Amino acid sequence: MKHIAIIGGGVSGMAAAIAAAEQDPSARITILEHKSQLGKKILVTGNGHCNLANTHLTPDCYRSEDPRFIQAVIQKNSWQDTVRFFEDLGLPVRAKGNYLYPRSGQASSVLRVMTRRLKELGVEICLDTHITKIIPKGTGFQIYAGSKTCQSQKKICNADRVILACGGKAAPVQGSDGTGYDLAKSFGHTIVPVVPALVQLKVEDSPFVKASGVRTDGKVSVYVDGKVCSEDSGELQLTSYGISGIPVFQVSRYAAKGLYERKQVRLSVDFVPELSDRELLSLFRKRAEALLRSPRLTLEEFLLGFFPDKLIVPLLKQAGLSGRIRVPDLERYHLDKLVSACKHTCLTVTDTNGFESAQVCAGGVSTAEIDPDTMESRLRKGLYLAGELTDADGICGGYNICWAVTTGRLAGRSAVL
Secondary structure, eight states: OOEEEEEOOSHHHHHHHHHHHHHOTTSEEEEEOSSSSTTGGGGGGGGGTOOOEESOOOGGGEEOSOHHHHHHHHHHSOHHHHHHHHHHTTOOEEEETTEEEETTOOHHHHHHHHHHHHHHTTOEEEOSOOEEEEEEETTEEEEEEEOTTSSOEEEEEEESEEEEOOOOSSSGGGTOOSHHHHHHHTTTOOEEEEEEESOOEEETTOTTGGGTTOEEEEEEEEEETTEEEEEEEEEEEEOSSEEESHHHHHHHHHHHHHHHTTOOEEEEEESOTTSOHHHHHHHHHHHHHHTTTOTTOBHHHHTBTTBOHHHHHHHHHHHTOOTTOBGGGOOHHHHHHHHHHHHOEEEEEEEEOOTTTOSEEEEEEOGGGBOTTTOBBSSSTTEEEOGGGBSOEEOTTTHHHHHHHHHHHHHHHHHTO
16 A cells, blocks of 8 residues: 655645545555644635635746746646635635635635545544654655654654645744755755745835824835836835735745845835826826915825825925925925825835745745656655745735645645556
């Protein structure tokens, strides 16, 4: 009887176990998970709602040093495949625009149907088992476990095939502690530098400290050594340390990579992305002319209703303008400065909020060393890699869970053949 050992009990690990057990019911399938429960990270995914997939699934929704690998995987595995996987487990799925969620709106539903299926299939589950070493032995492997705090370790089992589905470093409290990278490196795998992704950004001398908590529509562009790398629009959130929100998450991996490479990283923030500079200037001029009948009206009052109240003074400070300037006294250069602050606020990025706040990681095991048809290592036969451990990170919108399920199932099905 073939024994498949799966290191990691997150989405990719559970998907791999289910796929392997369904492919070959005679195989012995074991999940080795170092936390006290399976799928702990699932429960906090999508603020507890668990965005499963996205109907807009294209290779450019992912980032990697090897885009051709992403394309090869995506071309053979559609978002419909991911939805069918969950529906076959008994989970009703519904769409909100392009986003796909469990019908219940609860991430716990996803975990429950997956663990139920594992039990039905007779998958062995070993919790609180921290894998420290995997040694090739003939055509198989010897697997050792131990404590993170001491050197003692012992062999716990032999396996014919091993699937590394340990996750990355993001949200370590949920179980992703980077162990998988060391295990992969022990087989000679290259690790593309790992940095936080889908994470908040810290900035130097933020002009928006007093606007902390403000949410407003905008556009962010990230520049690394003066070159624009990525940009995105949507609801921004200003914080005491910097800036957050979905658009910031989408561009954060480029900022994190730039910081890792010790390059200059800056953000340009546009608080009025729907208008060009010229259109905004024209709008301000017309607004000023319309308000001339109120000679006591100040510039700060002039902006009421245009921006959230707490954002007005910081924007004026960024423009180098006093909020006490009366509207009748406004000159063209005042409005030019105001437009520049509204459209081109420049922030120097000093750091991210770290792996503890990141949703995923950028970087990981080089996909050039993995077969995209099977997820088998090109360096060691019988070793498979799946999920966030690989150098592939998706944007917000269900892409990372979709990747975990897709690669986990590929690895699971292939490992029992």
